[in-house]
Amino acid sequence: MKEEITFNSKMVLAYDANTRISIPTYDLIFTMVQSYFRAQLDEKAASLLVVGAGGGNELSAWGPYNSKWTFTGVDPSAEMLAMAKNKAVQLGLESRVQLIQGTIDDVRHSDSKYDAASCILVLHFIHDEQEKLKLLRAIKKHLKPGAPFVLVSAYGDLYDAELRNRLNIWKSFFLDVGYESAKVEEMGNTILTKASFISESKIEQLLREAGFTNIGRFHSTGLFGGWICHAE
Ligand SMILES: C[S@@+](CC[C@H](N)C(=O)[O-])C[C@H]1O[C@@H](n2cnc3c(N)ncnc32)[C@H](O)[C@@H]1O
Structure with a gap:
């Protein structure tokens, strides 16, 4: 079994950089997702479900510029959530932000479902494919019909040269900012062994099985891709 990555305080400090x-x-x-949500939500008051809200970057990117949006953020890491809380306080967003330490199973089901949801840089930390599907299904259950959903994740087929090519680009980002090559090699091996990569077609299949439609990739950089879609 692969060793899971947990977000401890050392990783939290280094996370943003x-x-x-x-x-x-x-x-x-975040800018692109904001535009997508704005276009879909039409300047109305809207409730957003942020899965993997640790770090608080969804809150700081979208909160100040969309005063009618409220946020429910869920994340199992107390340390990452503390960072999210700090950002919410500094930006004066507390009255529009609820943070839950836990997983999607800890988000209460209520009559009023969410208007939109995001799951940014979380899926590749879940190793089991059925568990990935379970998470996506649970997100879908919390959404109003037609609600927009954004997924950002590492992706690719581990045995494919296409992913190896993208890994080389990813490594070159680190070399260019001054990381030593031995360290970059080690980080490359770590990400390939500790993160859970699945192909783009598998990601799209999981989204479809979870009940999302109009699936399209809007972004790809290095090892990561982003998909937009709608709850059925
Ligand atoms: C790389 S960070 C991404 C945080 C934020 N979405 C961003 O883009 O800056 C991954 C986060 O996912 C959280 N996480 C891991 N497993 C999760 C799960 N099953 N449900 C929700 N969050 C999870 C981790 O604790 C961590 O805070």
């Missing part, structure tokens, strides 16, 4: 090297377009992803 490292992610922006690992995904040079990281901030742009």
